[in-house]
Amino acid sequence: MKFIAYGGAGEVGRSAFLLSEKRKSILLDCGIKLGEKVEYPLFPEGFEKTVRDVAISHAHLDHSGHLGSLIAKGARPTIYGIKATKDLTGVLLADYQRIGKNIDFSDRDVSEVIRRFHSYEFREGFRAGGYNARLYNAGHILGSAMVHLEGEKKVLYSGDISARGTRMLDGCEKGLRADALILEGTYGSEELPGTRESVNRLISEIKETIKEGGHVIIPSFAVGRGQEILLLLESYMKSGALPEVKIYMDGMIKKAMKIYRQNVVYAKDEVQKRILLSADDPFASKHFFVPRRRDRKDVLKEPCIIVSTSGMLSGGPVLTYLKELAWNPKNKLIFVGYQAEGTRGRKILDGAKTIEIDDEEVELRLKIAELRISGHAGKSELIQFAQGIKGLKKVILVHGDEESLEEMGEHLAHKYEVVIPKALEEVRI
Ligand SMILES: [Zn+2]
Ligand SMILES: [Zn+2]
Structure with a gap:
């Protein structure tokens, strides 16, 4: 062989x-x-x-x-x-x-x-x-x-x-x-940190920002982490552990979310049972929203959580949000995944104070947090x-x-x- x-x-x-x-x-x-x-x-x-x-x-x-x-x-x-x-x-x-x-x-x-x-x-x-x-x-x-x-x-x-x-x-x-x-x-x-540890940090980072009246941006890959993060936020919000704000999903995550729902038979039993037996469908949560306007002004109006592609800030709607929200120190950008060399995400984690988006230098005054949900x-x-x-x-x-x-x-x-x-x-x- x-x-x-x-x-x-x-x-x-x-x-x-x-x-x-x-x-x-x-x-x-x-x-x-x-x-x-x-x-x-x-x-x-x-x-x-x-x-x-x-x-x-x-x-x-x-x-x-x-x-x-x-x-x-x-x-x-x-x-x-x-x-x-x-x-x-x-x-x-x-x-x-x-x-x-x-x-x-x-x-x-x-x-x-x-x-x-x-x-x-x-x-x-x-x-x-x-x-x-x-x-x-x-x-x-x-x-x-x-x-x-x-x-x-x-x-x-x-x-x-x-x-x-x-x-x-x-x-x-x-x-x-x-x-x-x-x-x-x-x-x-x-060695990766324990899941519970990372999740607790994510929740407390978000709570802090919402309390201050800021927006949270979570860049995410379209398939995998995006859905995990969304369901996690949904369940914490449902239990009252997170204050009720809108959770926006944007970019390919939306489409992938639909396919996840259609293929839920491949998820673990607990998730399937919740959907089949209790008509409590986490995918159809009242906390999830999609932007209505092309310029995303509706999303920018009030404090909320935005989960959007792309995961390493190399493209996608996440850049639109970053451009609009980067000026305000009340807002927060939370990285949950791997940032490869040469990407905007890596540059920010390495301490860049400005990044280029659409040929424009954007000054980063928002807070930056990094954790691993792998x-x-x-x-x-x-x-x-x-x-x-x-x-x-x-x-x-x-x-x-x-x-x-x-x-x-x-x-x-x-x-x-x-x-x-x-x-x-x-x-x-
Ligand atoms: Zn993979
Ligand atoms: Zn791979």
Whole structure:
């Protein structure tokens, strides 16, 4: 059995891994790397056309964003994933096709991606690329899956995983059996703060600002954290722990929220029961609002909480709010997610006093807060996850910067053969 990383080796982004053996072959994820410029998997010339089977772990573009180009370059693959992943990928890919730069695929290619998607339930067995395949809950975003493949050997690909449960999702499935594990290491060198700790801080930061009569801006990714944050705020407001103010959702979060609601069967039982048995639908909460005006003046009128894309301030309606609200020290900008190098979000956290929005220097006089509400597993959770896999011999570390992967590798090397592959390097399993 052979493994090659075309992306996602020593980096977070453009995940694309080929697993193959005699007469069997499957591509695991097909993503892009979003940053100051977009980077693609390092497929050899003409490779795309040969791709017949692709399993998609989850909808985030670093795992699905190259599917449109794959079709445009002549591939006619079968795509495997959970139904929620199919729906969310459709929305994210269509949005990227519409607003991205240097796009090399059309909206028709996006439709073709959706048409070629075969969706399966968690734990349901099926054939993919000649392998016996099964998808298991990864706990990262709605529909996120680990891919289990059985050929000469048993291989488990983690995709992005979270070991802790969240408001919406159960933690990833543990104790599976595999000879080899392809494991993400986003936070391979970092312990994440406890969820309760982070949530308490978020609530007290918001309360402080509302009390002062200010606006709270929470930049968020469209899929995953956005929905978690919204449901969290809703439940604190319902219980009276947060004062009643409007919670505005803006940008792609709105659309993704709809798809989350339609695919709520993939959320944890508690959430489903609340909706099905008590007609108490957190998605349809009276506290949620969407802006009515293009210039968002309606949102700016009174103190409120705004959850908007994009998560790292690289675009989206969040910039409109920031431009209007940055002058007032009563207002607050709260970062809840990872801010990559080179983004406005990173610059602000590094202490920038002004940022550029639409060729305008905007002075930042509002308060800034940073906390982590992550959809990934931290260092010891990742190590425990690997140690819980039965029969495990080999661990291939991907989806993390080199430092993170090396630190994680050191911990795992006592018990397993650890490989931190370079891009395009062939690894034997
Ligand atoms: Zn992800
Ligand atoms: Zn990822």
